[in-house]
Amino acid sequence: MAELKPCPFCGGKAVVKTSSNSVDHFGMFSQLHSVCCSKCGATTAKTYKSEFRRDADGFHVICDGYEEAATDWNRRPAL
């Protein structure tokens, strides 16, 4: 999992919020992620979607929204 840099605005600890979007729909799962500062509440401007598929071979990640959210958060310029 990607490391999150501290908040660029206040230096607070960043946390990832994950919400389940749809669950087990023909073996498909999706989740929405956003990164949020636990101190001042700054968030990423958008939410990022992860998609997973489960079949006989196991669990497959189709797209990784967590990594994308973390990358965008870490790219934010400090003030």
Ligand SMILES: [Zn+2]
């Ligand atoms: Zn902050």
